[in-house]
Ligand SMILES: Nc1ncnc2c1ncn2[C@@H]1O[C@H](COP(=O)(O)OP(=O)(O)O)[C@@H](O)[C@H]1O
């Protein structure tokens with residue numbers, strides 16, 4: 329149990345080669361974090377996920393020291409050809425773009441480049457601004473479409489123990505480019521740790537970005553990610569996220585549709601059980617005319633699993649002809665599981681199509697009866713229904729090999745139901 | 746095959762079946778006709794083991810009391826119910842479901858599970874007999890199926906699972922004449938000395954094509970009259986009210 333967790337400013341002095349300006353920026357942010365501490369449920373954005381309580385309950389101590397882990401070789405997946413980068417405890421370790429024209433792709437360790445990053449009053453973002461010193465930075469030159477998907481192997485090593493990791497990543501996709509990424513979380517850690525990420529994704533005009541994020545092995549990680557995404561004119565962003573299995577996971581995703589005719593799709597499917605706590609929070613900001621957004625969030629919850637979806641759609645006065653859609657569906661398998669959904673609409677334009685819906689309920693007994701009359705027992709029937717419920721999202725993945733890969737991951741997850 | 750004696754069933758304190766007797770021998774096809782709300786679907790549900798009913802009386806299938814046997818085991822022992830309103834199951838692929846179901850039943854019978862190839866062969870054969878478009882089978886189970894497609898899918902399952910006792914609950918309702926004939930053909934081609942059928946229907950129409958051995962009239966939870974095809978014809982002319 330830790331209370332009054334504060335971080336000494338000499339941690340910032342351990343970060344090499346920083347300017348006075350950067351140091352001030354970091355110190356200011358650190359002071360903010362030290363003053364506020366971990367966010368708690370009195371803050372509107374955290375009312376369903378009291379991280380302060382969760383941290384106090386689960387951590388005896390926390391250290392911000394750099395981990396110098398020895399890393400075993402990552403097992404690359406063999407299901408389909410791909411480019412990859414290896415990210416170990418948040419730090420970029422290697423990259424391989426053997427299927428591409430490498431002069432079109434810039435990849436480097438992330439450096440802080442501007443010190444005006446907003447924090448939205450979120451102490452965790454401030455903590456990240458103060459301490460992050462690692463991450464990746466990928467830039468795709470204009471007019472280049474990658475031939476194969478890029479897998480981001482996000483490895484957490486077994487020697488992590490009550491660490492807080494802070495990293496920041498940036499992906500910039502130039503005009504008329506196309507990039508597909510698959511983010512795979514591989515967690516070898518046996519102990520608890522906190523991973524705090526700041527992510528920035530920029531789609532220039534006409535860029536296409538497709539992303540699939542899979543994080544589903546049971547683990548003792550506590551994750552927070554703030555992701556800021558910019559969509560320029562006619563760009564298309566599609567994201568599938570399959571998060572689950574973490575003790576705590578909060579994805580705070582901000583999408584800014586800044587260019588006309590841009591499109592953003594976000595779909596997620598999660599199976600949460602055994603005290604998993606997960607929150608997906610989105611801010612879909614329609615800032616220009618004729619943009620489309622689509623969000624579908626599906627959760628299956630059992631044995632003390634807790635899920636939250638806070639989805640906000642904002643439509644600026646000039647954003648006429650906006651088409652925004654949001655749907656949350658939850659399937660509750662046990663009385664002790666919990667799901668909270670809070671949709672929010674803030675609309676200042678008048679020519680807008682906007683719809684949202686949320687349902688949550690138990691498994692359908694008629695469906696179970698039907699399946700049982702076909703020879704399946706109750707457990708098998710429920711499993712089939714869970715699988716079907718989540719498959720509706722998986723089935724939207726276009727590539728067959730990737731779909732198959734994701735499906736097998738999900739099936740492993742619900743196998744233990 | 747099936748012996749029902751003085752069967753009573755109630756749910757939520759409402760008595761629905763009030764002392765029902767039917768005996769079906771191997772090879773026989775019995776039709777049950779009756780007005781809406783007379784308890785036809787309840788009888789079908791009680792036979793396939795749906796939970797929630799309070800039951801008394803005798804219910805024997807192949808000499809064994811069904812009362813303690815759970816739903817899936819009844820299915821594995823060869824009881825099949827074609828639903829009046831087949832349930833839509835989102836996200837579950839029809840094809841995969843049919844295979845899972847068949848293999849559960851085969852496994853319970855001590856038979857080898859079918860591999861994908863032999864299953865697809867069987868599926869192709871049976872679905873073309875019923876004029877089912879293969880595209881339908883790659884869709885989600887019953888989701889967005891038309892009324893006729895749903896009913897054909899039920900008969901397809903019957904064909905694939907090859908049960909001993911088939912209960913059809915108003916499979917003919919709402920079908921056009923072509924679909925009705927397809928379904929009658931499906932039933933007729935499955936009939937043999939060992940297989941029994943309980944065909945629940947509202948109209949005589951289907952019975953014209955499948956020739957029942959016996960016709961029973963169910964009213965207010967009881968069989969009020971039994972006979973053969975002539976009874977169905979009489980019902981069609983006079984309506985249920987005049988029969989007793
Ligand atoms: N779960 C239930 N709870 C209460 N009443 C029911 C229930 N199921 C059926 N009933 C009632 O029992 C009667 C018989 O229903 P059902 O067996 O569906 O009739 P049928 O199939 O002949 O039209 C009807 O009056 C119906 O309203």
Ligand SMILES: [Mg+2]
Nearest residue numbers: 785786829915
């Ligand atoms: Mg009925």
